[in-house]
Structures are given as structure tokens and as C-alpha cells.
Amino acid sequence: MIHTVHPKLNPIREKVEAGERLTLDDGLLMYDPEVPVNDLGQLANLVRERKNGNKAYYNINTHLNATNVCVYRCIFCAFRSDLRSDKGYAMNDAQILARGKEAVENGCTELHVVGGLHHQRKFEWYRDLLKIIHDEYPKLHLKAWTAVEINWFEFLTKRPTAEILEELREAGLGSMPGGGAEIFHPEVRDQICEHKADGNNWIHIHRTAHNLGIRTNCTMLYGHVEKPLHRIDHLMRLRELQDETGGFQTFIPLAFHPENTGLDHIKKPSAVEDLRTMAISRLMLDNIDHMKAYWIMLGIGTAQTALSYGADDLDGTVRHELIYHDAGATTPEFLSVEKLENLIREAGREPVERDTIYRKVIRNSSDPTDWQIGEEVEVAV
Ligand code: V47
Ligand code: SF4
Numbered sequence: 001m002i003h004t005v006h007p008k009l010n011p012i013r014e015k016v017e018a019g020e021r022l023t024l025d026d027g028l029l030m031y032d033p034e035v036p037v038n039d040l041g042q043l044a045n046l047v048r049e050r051k052n053g054n055k056a057y058y059n060i061n062t063h064l065n066a067t068n069v070c071v072y073r074c075i076f077c078a079f080r081s082d083l084r085s086d087k088g089y090a091m092n093d094a095q096i097l098a099r100g101k102e103a104v105e106n107g108c109t110e111l112h113v114v115g116g117l118h119h120q121r122k123f124e125w126y127r128d129l130l131k132i133i134h135d136e137y138p139k140l141h142l143k144a145w146t147a148v149e150i151n152w153f154e155f156l157t158k159r160p161t162a163e164i165l166e167e168l169r170e171a172g173l174g175s176m177p178g179g180g181a182e183i184f185h186p187e188v189r190d191q192i193c194e195h196k197a198d199g200n201n202w203i204h205i206h207r208t209a210h211n212l213g214i215r216t217n218c219t220m221l222y223g224h225v226e227k228p229l230h231r232i233d234h235l236m237r238l239r240e241l242q243d244e245t246g247g248f249q250t251f252i253p254l255a256f257h258p259e260n261t262g263l264d265h266i267k268k269p270s271a272v273e274d275l276r277t278m279a280i281s282r283l284m285l286d287n288i289d290h291m292k293a294y295w296i297m298l299g300i301g302t303a304q305t306a307l308s309y310g311a312d313d314l315d316g317t318v319r320h321e322l323i324y325h326d327a328g329a330t331t332p333e334f335l336s337v338e339k340l341e342n343l344i345r346e347a348g349r350e351p352v353e354r355d356t357i358y359r360k361v362i363r364n365s366s367d368p369t370d371w372q373i374g375e376e377v378e379v380a381v
Pocket of ligand 1: 076077078079176177178179180181182217218219220221252254255256257258261294315323324327
């Protein structure tokens with residue numbers, strides 16, 4: 001029971017305590033600067049606790065960005081490159097396989113595979129890239145290709161979403177990451193990434209994936225040109241799809257990093273803004289089990305604090321991250337399991353290693369490759 005919240009929040013407190021759904025207006029009210037972030041944190045923490053008890057999750061993962069060459073020019077992106085620029089690269093099969101090998105030897109259960117949309121690569125290149133890793137390292141879960149990439153594959157092949165997803169699954173796709181969502185509202189999307197898949201395309205692709213039994217994640221990129229209304233509208237569109245399919249596993253709020261982007265005049269969101277957005281996301285997305293505090297993007301201190309503002313997951317150990325580091329993130333390249341577990345314990349939570357689709361990972365010995373999948377983690381609805 002929570003008693004001491006700002007008077008404006010009282011109706012929201014009552015709804016949260018009764019397990020009732022919050023409205024668009026409730027969402028907007030929570031962005032009122034007069035509403036203290038700590039009060040929102042208390043409410044979000046109540047929801048987190050109800051769903052996930054005292055557990056906080058992490059995984060052991062590596063990123064693979066096989067190319068940074070991209071046909072699009074999203075204004076917030078510091079990662080992309082032109083084909084002829086010195087920065088542009090595309091990995092060959094040996095480099096791709098080497099990344100899989102490194103992941104497996106370091107105990108990873110997941111490879112997070114995303115990248116640019118290279119105009120000279122066919123759909124088969126993106127598909128076979130998964131296949132060569134999957135054939136060699138079948139235990140490694142491939143969380144691959146955002147809805148923006150799937151939409152590009154539809155354009156390349158002129159084939160329907162479901163067919164493409166089935167073919168990728170056949171090649172080794174295990175689940176899909178939540179990137180490319182940015183902000184769905186066209187008032188914002190048209191300013192920051194007008195050419196790529198729009199909000200309806202993004203939702204359609206995730207709906208199709210869910211209907212095929214492919215689990216996915218979802219994200220929101222905040223702290224650029226959008227207003228609170230656009231954020232809440234975005235969260236409500238995700239909530240609506242989740243009501244329909246139940247296929248989202250986790251939501252990841254992504255704070256904009258301005259360095260080396262077309263929006264470098266904008267200040268990065270403050271820690272208070274990050275925590276407010278985490279708490280509001282937890283409260284609005286009442287039907288999504290997990291909230292991820294992506295430490296690479298939030299910074300270690302804020303990510304750890306976010307465990308008391310609605311988050312129950314810190315993402316992973318993460319090797320070879322480029323999207324945030326190209327945009328000025330000063331977080332380390334990698335965190336050891338020991339450090340992640342200590343951060344979680346220090347926050348008063350019990351660390352649990354999970355795989356990509358939220359099953360417990362059982363480590364049998366100190367050999368990093370000696371692990372097996374246990375039960376699905378428990379979440380109260
Ligand atoms: O779609 C790009 C964002 C996303 C910048 O599903 C930027 O488990 C901030 O989606 N500043 C890709 N954000 C990352 C992503 C993700 C990350 C971790 C886990 C999961 C998951 C998904 O990164 C892009 C875009 O929204 N992004 N540039 C930037 N300058
Ligand atoms: Fe390309 Fe993705 Fe960067 Fe947009 S965010 S420019 S689609 S790499």
C-alpha cells in the first residue's frame with residue numbers, strides 16, 4: 001500500500017493499487033514536472049514487484065552488426081555509413097562465424113544481430129548469415145533483424161511478411177529484437193526517419209511474428225523532438241498489440257544519444273528523465289512482463305537505480321555494441337557476470353540469468369559452454 005504520493009497522483013495511485021488500466025490522460029499527467037519522479041518510482045516498483053517479485057534478470061550476450069552501410073538516413077543515427085565512406089563495412093562469412101565462435105566460447109546464450117540496410121546485399125545474404133551461425137552453433141539463440149529490416153526484405157523480395165519470417169526461422173532466427181520502433185506518431189516519425197517502415201508497418205510485422213509464435217521485444221526512442229503525447233501514444237499502441245497477441249516479452253525505453261547525429265544540438269535526457277520514462281512505461285504497459293534497463297544506454301548507475309523504478313532486467317554482458325558507442329555512449333564495452341550480479345544484489349534484488357526468451361539458464365560447471373536451459377521464469381499477470 002502506498003500513501004504518500006503527490007495529491008495529483010492520487011487517482012492514479014488508486015488505479016495502480018486496484019490493478020486497473022491507466023488512460024492516455026493518466027500518462028500525460030505523469031509527465032507533468034510537478035509530479036515527483038520518486039512517487040512514480042514507488043508506483044512502478046509496486047507493479048514490478050507484483051509481476052516479478054524480487055528477481056532481476058540478465059543474460060550473457062554479444063552483438064553482431066554485420067554491416068553499417070544503410071540506404072536510410074535516420075537523423076538520430078550515428079551508426080550508419082555510406083557505401084563509399086571509410087567508415088563503411090560489411091563482414092564476410094569468416095568474420096561472421098568468428099563472432100559466433102567468440103560468443104560461444106564466452107558462455108553467451110544469445111547473439112543480437114542487427115545492422116544497416118545495405119543496397120548491394122540481397123535478402124539471401126541476411127538469411128544465410130543466420131544460417132551459417134546457426135548450423136555451426138545451434139545452441140546460440142539468434143535474436144535477429146528488427147521490423148525495419150523485415151520491411152526492407154519485403155521490399156527486396158516482394159514477398160509477404162509471414163513467408164519471410166518463416167524462411168528466416170528455418171535459417172535459425174529465434175526471436176526478434178525491439179528496435180526500429182522509434183516513435184510511431186507520424187508528426188515525429190516524419191521528422192526523424194521518414195523513409196523507413198512506418199508505425200503501422202512495424203506493428204504489422206510484430207503481429208505477424210507473434211501469430212507465427214516468434215517472440216519479440218519492443219522499444220521507444222525518447223529524448224529528441226517528441227512530446228509526452230507522442231510517447232504515451234506510442235506506449236498505448238504497443239499495449240494494444242500486446243492485448244491482441246501477448247507476443248512481446250520485454251519493453252526497452254531507449255534514451256537518445258545525440259553525439260555524431262543530425263540532432264547533436266539536443267541535450268541527452270537527464271537521469272531523472274530516464275527514470276521517469278522507465279516508471280511511466282512500467283505503469284502504462286500493464287500487459288508486458290518485463291522492463292529492460294539497457295545499461296549500455298542508460299549508464300550503469302541509472303540502470304541500477306531503474307531497478308527501483310519499474311525495471312526488472314539489465315539486458316546482458318554485451319560485447320561489440322556499436323549503435324550507442326558511435327553516438328557517444330561512455331559506458332564500458334562489456335560487463336562481466338560478476339559485475340552485473342553485484343549491481344543487481346546491491347540494488348536489493350536476486351540476480352537470475354535468463355536466456356533470450358526468459359527461461360532460466362543453468363550453469364553446470366566453470367566451463368562457459370557447459371549450460372542448459374531450465375524452466376521459464378515466473379511472472380504474475
Ligand atoms: O532502433 C539508434 C536506437 C535502436 C540511437 O530488443 C539510438 O533486446 C539512442 O533496439 N541514440 C537499436 N538510440 C537498439 C535496440 C535494442 C537495444 C538493446 C536491446 C534490444 C532488445 C533492442 O537503437 C534503434 C534506435 O531506436 N538508436 N541510434 C542514438 N543515437
Ligand atoms: Fe539505417 Fe537503422 Fe541507422 Fe536508420 S537507425 S539509418 S535504418 S542503421
